[in-house]
Amino acid sequence: QVQLQESGPGLVKPSETLSLTCTVSGGSINTYYWTWIRQPPGKGLEWIGYIHYSGSANYNPSLKSRVTISVDTSKNQFSLKLTSVTAADTAVYYCARANAYWEYDYWGQGALVTVPS
Amino acid sequence: QTVVTQEPSLTVSPGGTVTLTCASSTGAVTSDYYPNWFQQKPGQAPRSLIYSTNYRHYWTPARFSGSLLGGKAALTLSGVQPEDEAEFYCLLYYGGAQNWVFGGGTRLTVL
Numbered sequence: 359q360v361q362l363q364e365s366g367p368g369l370v371k372p373s374e375t376l377s378l379t380c381t382v383s384g385g386s387i388n389t390y391y392w393t394w395i396r397q398p399p400g401k402g403l404e405w406i407g408y409i410h411y412s413g414s415a416n417y418n419p420s421l422k423s424r425v426t427i428s429v430d431t432s433k434n435q436f437s438l439k440l441t442s443v444t445a446a447d448t449a450v451y452y453c454a455r456a457n458a459y460w461e462y463d464y465w466g467q468g469a470l471v472t473v474p475s
Numbered sequence: 476q477t478v479v480t481q482e483p484s485l486t487v488s489p490g491g492t493v494t495l496t497c498a499s500s501t502g503a504v505t506s507d508y509y510p511n512w513f514q515q516k517p518g519q520a521p522r523s524l525i526y527s528t529n530y531r532h533y534w535t536p537a538r539f540s541g542s543l544l545g546g547k548a549a550l551t552l553s554g555v556q557p558e559d560e561a562e563f564y565c566l567l568y569y570g571g572a573q574n575w576v577f578g579g580g581t582r583l584t585v586l
Contacts, residue, residue: 395577403513403521403564405575418574420476452520460509460568461526468520 360385362453364469370447376440376471380453387411387429391456392436394427396449397468404449408456409436445475477501479567481578486586487555495581496547497565503546504567510548511566512541514559515580521564525550552583560585 366378380392393408407417409427417425421440429436440447450468457463478500487493497510504510506528513521523532525541528548538554548565565578 402580403515403566403577405566405577407574416574459527459530460511461530461532462511462513462523462566463526463532465520465522 360455360464362455362464362466364451364453364466366469366471368470369472369474370443372444372473372475373442376438376443376447376473378438378451378453378469378471379435380437380466382434382436382455387431387434387436389457392427392429393454393456393462394438395452395454397452398446398449406438406440406451443473445473447471448473477569477576479565479576479578481563481565481581483579484582484584486584487552489555489557489585491555492551492553493555493583494544495550495552495563495565495583496544497549497567497578498547499567501569504543504548506543507570508548508567510541510543512539512548512550513564513566515562515564516560524563555585557585559583 361383363381370376388411391408394406397403407427409415409429415427424441426439450470452468454465480498510528512525515521524535524539529541540551542549563581
């Protein structure tokens, strides 16, 4: 059974960089598209971006200037960095897996990151 | 800025049938948008129900079905159960920009 688990600081100061890691267990990170999605408290979902295990990445145009997603196949992990954060970046951040059929099948439980105003 | 629109809320009686839709500001939704549908209950992560328009996961009950309807992606629930009460999100693929956009979500009440 594939499992994804987000980890990282729950509190980030304004203007600093948010960093999260997603650890994949029960399966290899090779193949698939590894995705980050976020959800502000009480609001809807926002697709942040994904990275292919080969290293190619695509990002939400509205966040592209601030986002970097990377993958470490040796550790079966992928990571999110979001720079210059503000209170508007406060959200639950989810990592998820998508396959070549664009099936977003497995998700992490989510990690709340708060940026105080 | 691309906008994906869903009904904000719908109400259905137990045992009834309801259809949720997902529209794109760019025009008709086709299978090339690889519509995905997710269910989210309070305090939980979203759970995938449907991918690539109409494919169910092994864990998706047969009462959930996906389709294209009148230029929109659609999720139909037949024989609704009380436990189906949740927020439902669609997700569409915009190939030229190589990115994905979520709809705003539909809150489904079973009453």
